[in-house]
Each structure stands twice: as structure tokens, then as C-alpha cells.
Amino acid sequence: MESDLDQFGCTVLPGLLPTDDCAKIIAMYGETERFRSRVIMARHGFGRGEYQYFAYPLPELVRELRASLYPRLAVAANRWNEALRIDTRFPESHDEFLDRCHAAGQTKPTALLLRYGAGDYNCLHQDVYGEHVFPLQLAILLSRPGDDFTGGEFVLTEQRPRMQSRAEVVPLGQGDAVVFAVRHRPVWREGKSAYRVNLRHGVSRIRSGQRHTLGVIFHDAE
DSSP, X not given: XXXXXXXXXXXXXXXXXXXXXXXXXXXXXXOGGGEEEEXXXXXXXXXXXXXXXXXXXXXXXXXXHHHHHXXXXXXXXXXXXXXXTOOOOOOSSHHHHHHHHHHTTOOBOOOEEEEEOTTOEEEEEXXXXXXXXXXXXXXXXXXXXTTTEEEOOEEEEEEOTTSOOEEEEEOOOTTOEEEEESSEEEEEETTEEEEEEEEEEEEOXXXXXXXXXXXXXXXXXX
């Protein structure tokens, strides 16, 4: 998985969430007290569909996902920053990193629940919310492709210096998570230093049904 991250800027964690947990999270969408804000994507030119940002305290499952995955991803994040000659290093625990975010005024949780219907899509974008940005995030598909919806593929594009962009389409099953670069990653050249490429992610058009996704972002927002 670490090799995939280095080569392609993304990797899949198959079966990260069991079916029951996927259903529990989908059911939260109508519980408005769990969320701090709701975004209708078409109003902002983000695409079509909608999403809601969870409020603190986060649901226990979402909190555990952030806390347990962060230390493993921090190893890769620190290696990437070293390769790109970026001075920032990330602490071992997510709580320590959140303390850094909160001290800089980034106090709003960024975990979000997305809902798409037929014809909806998510434009290519980056989830950057302030000065302190953790370079990796993940999206967990909660719905069943082919049964709950069709279309709606996760798409990642990579802008390389003086070259045409490269697209990566990531197939996911229910409960699978894709880990991917938030905005840039290093590319290693044999015998030379690494250089930076920029990435954006989005979701292709939903052709039928309804698609739910849990987004797990490790930095908080201003």
C-alpha cells in the first residue's frame, strides 16, 4: 500500500468498514444535530450533490478512524515532506496534531458525510482548510456499487511539470477506503532528488441511485 501511495498518490484499504457500520453512518445523515454545517454543492460551483460536516464531539466510529489511521499515515507523510524538503514534521498521535491545528485557530472538525443522487458529481478539488494541512486523507464508500447506485467513480488527477495531466480511476466496493494525497506528493527520480506533482480528486457523474461516502480529513478547519 505504501508503494502504491508513492507510485500513484493513492491506495485502497479493502473492507475497512463492515456492512453494518456503513449502514449506521448512512443513517446519521438525517440526524441534523450531529453536524455543524450543510453544503449544497451547486450553490458554490463544486458540482452537484450535498454534504455535511460533522460537529464535535464526533461519532465514536469516526473519531476512532481518525485516531487509529493517523499514526500509520504520519510515517508516510513525514517521508514525503522530507523528500520534498518541507520542514514540517507530524507528531506520532492525532491528538498532538490537532493541538497544533487548534493553536493556529483551526478548530472546526472536517470529517464529512457526502450524499449524491442521479446526475450528481463532485468537481476536481483539494481539501485544504488552513495553514496546517495533513497531506493524506481518505474516502470510504458506504453504498453498494451496482445495487445502490451506478456510475460515481472516484477520480484522481495528477498535474506533472511540463507534461499533460494523468488520471487515476479507483474502483471501490462497499466499505472500501481510498487513501490519497490532499494536494501534492513527491515523485522520485533515479539518482536525483524528488520533485512535486499536484493532485486533485473528485467523483464522476452518478448515473442512477444514491451514493454515500464518508470523508476522513485529519486536519481541522479555520
